[in-house]
Amino acid sequence: xxxxxxxxxxxxxxxxxxxxxxxxxxxxxxxxxxxxxxxxxxxxxxxxxxxxxxxxxxxxxxxxxxxxxxxxxxxxxxxxxxxxxxxxxxxxxxxxxxxxxxxxxxxxxxxxxxxxxxxxxxxxxxxxxxxxxxxxxxxxxxxxxxxxxxxxxxxxxxxxxxxxxxxxxxxxxxxxxxxxxxxxxxxxxxxxxxxxxxxxxxxxxxxxxxxxxxxxxxxxxxxxxxxxxxxxxxxxxxxxxxxxxxxxxxxxxxxxxxxxxxxxxxxxxxxxxxxxxxxxxxxxxxxxxxxxxxxxxxxxxxxxxxxxxxxxxxxxxxxxxxxxxxxxxxxxxxxxxxx
Amino acid sequence: xxxxxxxxxxxxxxxxxxxxxxxxxxxxxxxxxxxxxxxxxxxxxxxxxxxxxxxxxxxxxxxxxxxxxxxxxxxxxxxxxxxxxxxxxxxxxxxxxxxxxxxxxxxxxxxxxxxxxxxxxxxxxxxxxxxxxxxxxxxxxxxxxxxxxxxxxxxxxxxxxxxxxxxxxxxxxxxxxxxxxxxxxxxxxxxxxxxxxxxxxxxxxxxxxxxxxxxxxxxxxxxxxxxxxxxxxxxxxxxxxxxxxxxxxxxxxxxxxxxxxxxxxxxxxxxxxxxxxxxxxxxxxxxxxxxxxxxxxxxxxxxxxxxxxxxxxxxxxxxxxxxxxxxxxxxxxxxxxxx
Numbered sequence: 001x002x003x004x005x006x007x008x009x010x011x012x013x014x015x016x017x018x019x020x021x022x023x024x025x026x027x028x029x030x031x032x033x034x035x036x037x038x039x040x041x042x043x044x045x046x047x048x049x050x051x052x053x054x055x056x057x058x059x060x061x062x063x064x065x066x067x068x069x070x071x072x073x074x075x076x077x078x079x080x081x082x083x084x085x086x087x088x089x090x091x092x093x094x095x096x097x098x099x100x101x102x103x104x105x106x107x108x109x110x111x112x113x114x115x116x117x118x119x120x121x122x123x124x125x126x127x128x129x130x131x132x133x134x135x136x137x138x139x140x141x142x143x144x145x146x147x148x149x150x151x152x153x154x155x156x157x158x159x160x161x162x163x164x165x166x167x168x169x170x171x172x173x174x175x176x177x178x179x180x181x182x183x184x185x186x187x188x189x190x191x192x193x194x195x196x197x198x199x200x201x202x203x204x205x206x207x208x209x210x211x212x213x214x215x216x217x218x219x220x221x222x223x224x225x226x227x228x229x230x231x232x233x234x235x236x237x238x239x240x241x242x243x244x245x246x247x248x249x250x251x252x253x254x255x256x257x258x259x260x261x262x263x264x265x266x267x268x269x270x271x272x273x274x275x276x277x278x279x280x281x282x283x284x285x286x287x288x289x290x291x292x293x294x295x296x297x298x299x300x301x302x303x304x305x306x307x308x309x310x311x312x313x314x315x316x317x318x319x320x321x322x323x324x325x326x327x328x329x330x331x332x333x334x335x336x337x338x339x
Numbered sequence: 340x341x342x343x344x345x346x347x348x349x350x351x352x353x354x355x356x357x358x359x360x361x362x363x364x365x366x367x368x369x370x371x372x373x374x375x376x377x378x379x380x381x382x383x384x385x386x387x388x389x390x391x392x393x394x395x396x397x398x399x400x401x402x403x404x405x406x407x408x409x410x411x412x413x414x415x416x417x418x419x420x421x422x423x424x425x426x427x428x429x430x431x432x433x434x435x436x437x438x439x440x441x442x443x444x445x446x447x448x449x450x451x452x453x454x455x456x457x458x459x460x461x462x463x464x465x466x467x468x469x470x471x472x473x474x475x476x477x478x479x480x481x482x483x484x485x486x487x488x489x490x491x492x493x494x495x496x497x498x499x500x501x502x503x504x505x506x507x508x509x510x511x512x513x514x515x516x517x518x519x520x521x522x523x524x525x526x527x528x529x530x531x532x533x534x535x536x537x538x539x540x541x542x543x544x545x546x547x548x549x550x551x552x553x554x555x556x557x558x559x560x561x562x563x564x565x566x567x568x569x570x571x572x573x574x575x576x577x578x579x580x581x582x583x584x585x586x587x588x589x590x591x592x593x594x595x596x597x598x599x600x601x602x603x604x605x606x607x608x609x610x611x612x613x614x615x616x617x618x619x620x621x622x623x624x625x626x627x628x629x630x631x632x633x634x635x636x637x638x639x640x641x642x643x644x645x646x647x648x649x650x651x652x653x654x655x656x657x658x659x660x661x662x663x664x665x666x667x668x669x670x671x672x673x674x675x676x677x678x
Contacts, residue, residue, distance in 0.1 A: 042494075044502045098467060102460040121441040124463055125501045128437060128470070132493035135474055139486045147478045147486065154471035155381075162464045163383045 017329035018060075018337070024326055025068045028082060032064050035086045039133050050118050050126045055093045059109070063193045064089045066218070066327075070194040070211050073315070073323045074201035080141040081197055087150065088193045090134035095157055095189075097127035102165060103248055110239035146196045153192040160184025169249045169274040171259050171267075178256050182223040183216065190219030210314050214327065217311035222334050224304035227252035228297045231288060243284045249274055253303070255287070257296035266290055301335065308335045356668035357399075357676070363665055364407045367421060371403050374425045378472050389457050389465045394432045398448070402532045403428045405557070405666075409533040409550050412654070412662045413540035419480040420536055426489065427532045429473035434496055434528075436466035441504060442587055449578035485535045492531040499523025508588045508613040510598045510606075517595050521562040522555065529558030549653050553666065556650035561673050563643035566591035567636045570627060582623045588613055592642070594626070596635035605629055640674065647674045 022029065040051040064085035071081035099105070100113040101120050107113060115123040131154070138147055164181050167173050194215030198208040230245045231254050245252050251259075251274065259270050269290070273283045291297060308331035318324050361368065379390040403424035410420035438444070439452040440459050446452060454462040470493070477486055502520050506512045533554035537547040569584045570593050584591045590598075590613065598609050608629070612622045630636060647670035657663050 042498050042501075044498050044505065046501055046505050047498065095467075098463050101463055120459070121504055122501065124437050124440055125497050125504065128434075128466075129494050129497035129501065131467070131470060132490055132497055135490035136487065136494060139483060139490050142483055144478060144481055144483070148475065151471055151474035151478050155468050155475060158464050158468035158471055159381050159383050159386065162381075162385055162461065162468065165460055165464065166383065166385050 017326070017333040021065060021069065021326045021330055024322065025065060025072075028068045028085070029061060029065065031082045032061070032068070032085045032089070035082060035137075036089060039086065039090070039137060040130070042129070046118065046122060047126055047129055050114050050122055051093070051130060053111070053114055053117065054096060054108075055089070055130075059089070059093075061089060062222075063092050063189060066190060066193045066215060066330075067197050069323055069327050069330075070197035070214075071201060073318055073321070073327065074198050074203050074207060074211065076197060076201035078200065080143065080200045083137050083141050084146065084196050084200070085193075087134045087138045088189065088196075090130045090137065091150065091154060091157075092189060094127040094131040094134065095161070097123045097130070099161065102161065103244075103250070105240070105244070107240040141200070143196075143200055145199050149192050149196055149199065153188045156184050156188045160186070160188070164250070167251065169251065171251060171255075171270055171274055173251050173256060175253070175256055175260065178251070178253060179220070182220060182227075186223040186226075187216045187219030190222065191216035206317065210317050213314040214311045217307045217314060218331055218334060221304040221307040221311065221331065224253055224300050224307065225335055228254060228300040228304070230254075231291055232297050243287075246284055246287055247279055249279070253300045254291050254296045257299050258287075258291050258294045261294045261296070262290070304335050308332065356665070356672040360404060360408065360665045360669055363661065364404060364411075367407045367424070368400060368404065370421045371400070371407070371424045371428070374421060374476075375428060378425065378429070378476060379469075381468070385457065385461060386465055386468055389453050389461055390432070390469060392450070392456065393435060393447075393453055394428070394469075398428070398432075400428060401561075402431050402528060405529060405532045405554060405669075406536050408662055408666050408669075409536035409553075410540060412657055412660070412666065413537050413542050413546060413550065415536060415540035417539065419482065419539045422476050422480050423485065423535050423539065424532075426473045426477045427528065427535075429469045429476065430489065430493060430496075431528060433466040433470040433473065434500070436462045436469070438500065441500065442583075442589070444579070444583065446579040480539070482535075482539055484538050488531050488535055488538065492527045495523050495527045499525075499527070503589070506590065508590065510590060510594075510609055510613055512590050512595060514592070514595055514599065517590070517592060518559070521559060521566075525562040525565075526555045526558030529561065530555035545656065549656050552653040553650045556646045556653060557670055557673060560643040560646040560650065560670065563592055563639050563646065564674055567593060567639045567643070569593075570630055571636050582626075585612075585623055585626055586618055588618070592639045593630050593635045596638050597626075597629050597633045600633045600635070601629070643674050647671065 036055060040048050040055060042048055067085040067088050068081055096108070097114055100108060100115050101123055105113050106116050114126070135151070138150055160181050160183070164185060167177070167181065191212045192215065195208055195212035198211040203211070227245065230252065231243065233242060246255070255270070259267065262270060269286060273279050273287065311331045312328045315324050315327060375394060379387050379394060381387055406424040406427050407420055435447070436453055439447060439454050440462055444452050445455050453465070474490070477489055499520050499522070503524060506516070506520065530551045531554070534547055534551035537550040542550070566584065569591065570582065572581060585594070594609070598606065601609060608625060612618050612626065650670045651667045654663050654666060
């Protein structure tokens with residue numbers, strides 16, 4: 001039943017939505033990819049090796065695509081959007097390298113994580129390298145406001161991650177607090193990825209805020225779907241084990257909602273399970289039963305749908321065009337498909 | 340005998356050199372400290388707690404002092420140097436947090452390291468936060484060239500750290516390669532700390548390069564002394580255990596030089612010792628004997644003195660003044676004292 005919610009009937013249409021977006025920006029994305037390869041280079045061989053493992057392969061380039069599409073929607077005609085799209089992907093990659101250390105993750109996108117292959121130390125340092133290269137790239141665009149936005153976003157992302165770390169195994173985390181965490185750790189970069197394109201295009205404040213809102217709402221939808229899939233997706237699609245969040249003791253939306261609706265006995269189960277150092281397969285099976293009982297995957301996904309809808313609404317101030325349609329379709333795709 | 344080289348007779352004079360420099364820039368440094376406290380703030384309590392453990396206490400603020408003094412030497416009359424000094428300290432603090440993870444360090448400045456108290460995950464993320472805040476601070480100065488210099492320095496520092504990581508236990512590391520590593524991981528930030536002040540003061544290229552060279556040479560001297568002290572200092576002065584580099588399998592200058600002069604039997608000792616997972620106290624004692632035999636602490640310190648002298652020479656293009664004298668005296672202090 002849980003899996004059924006993810007739907008397969010609409011898959012071809014929504015899959016095409018992402019493919020269409022990729023096709024619309026194929027030339028720009030080739031330029032972004034070339035720039036990424038160029039700026040990952042270092043005479044210290046371990047750096048491009050490790051970075052390539054994460055950056056060159058497997059990534060969907062969702063965030064840089066948002067930057068590219070936002071630039072076109074905003075009527076931008078220069079070339080700075082290429083550098084900013086690469087910047088956004090570098091910041092994202094740096095945070096992934098560090099997150100995998102924090103989460104003790106062993107698999108990502110169907111491959112062993114960089115920290116598994118090269119060790120935590122190398123992942124810490126190469127993350128720092130990518131982060132620094134991201135800043136160098138955006139400095140080259142010469143847009144001080146853009147620099148301010150992305151530097152600010154970077155500290156907000158780190159704050160969100162620390163907050164999540166501090167909230168580990170905290171079942172009293174309410175839904176509002178959880179939304180603040182994912183707004184910081186995930187949605188902030190989506191928001192910035194879109195907003196910076198508005199800035200370089202010289203849009204007024206209304207246009208800038210509309211694109212920022214599009215990114216933020218899409219980012220919230222993306223993370224909520226991610227949280228739902230962690231309990232309901234298939235391993236092949238996820239590229240990692242199902243139930244990782246639970247095993248790591250990370251309270252995400254499906255559990256927060258299940259705990260909020262729990263009776264006394266269920267509350268005891270959740271409390272005991274998250275108080276343990278490790279959670280067993282039997283714990284995982286019982287967690288899934290309770291999540292199913294309270295239908296919190298469905299509730300999480302319908303919350304994601306709301307945010308996707310908000311993202312679509314934010315773009316209504318722009319003229320109807322192929323790019324706007326593609327960005328709106330992307331919202332449906334994010335809710336219905338797994339990255 | 341090794342300890343004797345560090346000298347005590349001149350201590351009062353050189354100790355005064357640092358105190359004099361601090362006194363000369365006491366007002367500016369108060370402003371820097373206030374800014375550091377302000378920008379470490381976050382509603383996520385773990386961030387200021389962890390950051391304060393490292394940043395607020397114990398640090399000598401050597402790098403920001405160089406920025407402040409360089410700005411005065413360059414005739415700068417604005418206020419951006421305060422933000423840049425805080426930026427430099429934030430970048431330095433972020434790298435310290437991450438280095439302590441990489442090196443598995445348990446003590447720094449006489450206190451348990453942040454990773455020991457809060458764990459590696461928190462140290463990774465708070466390091467990222469400080470790094471991001473550093474960028475926000477420098478964006479506020481509005482100097483694009485300064486941003487380029489410090490962003491570039493940040494990736495060079497990470498490259499140097501990765502290179503050192505890759506070189507762990509590598510006794511074939513020659514002295515030239517070792518110098519390249521410390522130029523990247525240590526001297527680059529010293530160089531940038533001085534150079535950015537030349538940029539905001541609007542010095543010509545000669546002035547800018549002179550200050551950059553001052554910082555770079557001082558940084559090399561600083562690191563070489565650090566390497567020597569790791570084998571010859573007192574624990575109380577170091578604020579950490581003697582022999583940490585050896586225990587971590589980190590080949591630094593005293594060992595690189597001892598290995599270069601080693602006979603066959605000694606080479607076997609070094610190779611065996613660094614091939615081990617852990618080095619015993621007996622290994623450490625024998626290492627110290629070989630270092631003593633080949634007098635490589637003295638050789639390392641005299642190399643440090645050369646770089647300190649180069650740093651002093653670099654300032655000769657500036658008019659003789661109290662600031663220039665203080666910066667020159669700092670070079671002697673760095674070679675003769677322990678931070």
